Amino acid sequence: MGCVESMNYEIVLRDATFKESRDYIKANFKEFIDVQPGFKVFDVYVIGLPPIAIGLDGDFVIFPFTKPCHGTFLLRVEDTEEAARLRSLKK
Amino acid sequence: MEGDTTAKPETALLVLGCPQVPVQTSIALYLINRLKQTGFVPVVAGNKAANTLLVVADPDRHYLGEVVDLDRAVAQISDKKRDFDRCFVFIHNDAGVSYAATMGAISKAKLYAVVYGEHYEDQVKKIEFPCTIIAAKAVHNPLPLKKALDEVKPWAA
Numbered sequence: 001m002g003c004v005e006s007m008n009y010e011i012v013l014r015d016a017t018f019k020e021s022r023d024y025i026k027a028n029f030k031e032f033i034d035v036q037p038g039f040k041v042f043d044v045y046v047i048g049l050p051p052i053a054i055g056l057d058g059d060f061v062i063f064p065f066t067k068p069c070h071g072t073f074l075l076r077v078e079d080t081e082e083a084a085r086l087r088s089l090k091k
Numbered sequence: 092m093e094g095d096t097t098a099k100p101e102t103a104l105l106v107l108g109c110p111q112v113p114v115q116t117s118i119a120l121y122l123i124n125r126l127k128q129t130g131f132v133p134v135v136a137g138n139k140a141a142n143t144l145l146v147v148a149d150p151d152r153h154y155l156g157e158v159v160d161l162d163r164a165v166a167q168i169s170d171k172k173r174d175f176d177r178c179f180v181f182i183h184n185d186a187g188v189s190y191a192a193t194m195g196a197i198s199k200a201k202l203y204a205v206v207y208g209e210h211y212e213d214q215v216k217k218i219e220f221p222c223t224i225i226a227a228k229a230v231h232n233p234l235p236l237k238k239a240l241d242e243v244k245p246w247a248a
Contacts, residue, residue, distance in 0.1 A: 017185040037193035038169035045162075045169045049192040049220070066189050068138050068161065069109035 003043040004065060004075070012062060013074035018048045021064045021072045029055035029062060033090050042082060048072070059083050100132050104175040106161065106194060107137030107145075108187040112208050114233040115181050116144045121237060122179060122205075123154045125246040132156060134175065136164035161190075168197045175200045177245065183208030188217045195220045203245050207236050 013024055025032050034051035035041075046052050047066040055062035059080045066072045103126050105119055123133045134157045135145060142158050149155045167173040178200035180191035191204050206214050206226035215226050225243050227235035 018189045036196055038165065038197035040169070045165050047165070047186075047193045048189045049217075050196055066186050068107070068141070068184075068186050068190070069111065071184065071186050072189065 007042065007075075007077050010076040011073055012076050013072070015071045016074065018064065018066070018072050021074050022048070022053045024074060025053040025055040025062060029057055031056040031087075033086055035089075041086070042077065042079070054086060056083055056087060061086060100130050101176040103131045103133045103177040103179065104164065104194075104198075104200065105133060105135045106164070106178065106180040106190055107135065107141040108181040108183055108190070109138070110141040110144050112183045113231050114207055114229045114236055115141070115183070116148060117233040118205070118207070118229075118236050118240070119145060119181070120149065120154050121233070122240065122246070123156075125240075127154070127156075129246045131177070131246065134159060134164075136161045165193065165197070168194075174198055177201045177203065179203045179205050179245070182206045182214050183211065184214070185217070188214055191218065191222065192220050195222060203243075205236070205240070 013021060032053045032055045034053055036050050037048055039046050041063045046064060048064055060076050060078050061082050062076045064072050065075050126133045136159050138161055145155055178194045178198055180194055182188055182191055182204055195202050202222035204218055204222045204224045207229040209230055211226050211228055215224060218224060225239050227239040229236040
């Protein structure tokens with residue numbers, strides 16, 4: 001997922017379990033959406049046990065990024081358009 | 092494949108985890124061989140290190156067939172551009188469980204969770220999605236996991 005490297009991201013959590021990542025989003029962000037594995041955020045296909053929580057904080061998108069050797073990272077990326085797109089998916 | 096009337100061979104995807112536990116490479120080659128013997132076309136998906144361990148161990152490709160990048164495989168299956176009949180996910184850590192759950196959600200393949208490592212029971216407890224679990228405490232010695240595979244015979248019809 002080379003595109004993550006080109007993003008201006010902040011690591012909110014590192015080397016976490018998937019559950020820690022989901023719990024962190026639900027505990028720290030009032031606004032979030034639940035998506036299924038394989039859902040595309042930016043150019044990242046999210047990995048995890050459904051439902052996967054993606055946090056929204058103003059123009060920031062907070063989402064899990066999983067690598068086989070390093071567990072799950074929670075990344076925070078500022079992007080007005082992606083935040084608006086995700087917000088529009090909320091029911 | 093469902094709806095396919097031609098006699099295409101069945102396909103199997105092996106999703107490799109982090110190669111830090113030695114038995115993974117050995118068991119992957121064993122499983123590939125068994126699958127090929129029963130007519131499956133195995134495809135391996137892993138990160139660069141996991142794939143390279145296999146490619147270097149089998150330079151003439153006696154066992155290995157197609158080897159793909161894990162992220163690319165996830166993308167293709169998520170986008171419905173490709174799918175498999177069976178999927179084996181190698182699990183020894185939390186990320187492995189996440190990948191298995193993902194494959195269960197995005198693929199129509201019959202899913203097998205191949206769980207190993209020092210703390211394999213902790214990972215088994217996290218598996219709450221439909222799949223066949225093949226598990227053993229195996230780190231350096233692949234025989235306990237080979238035995239567990241042989242008991243299930245996932246390469247059989």
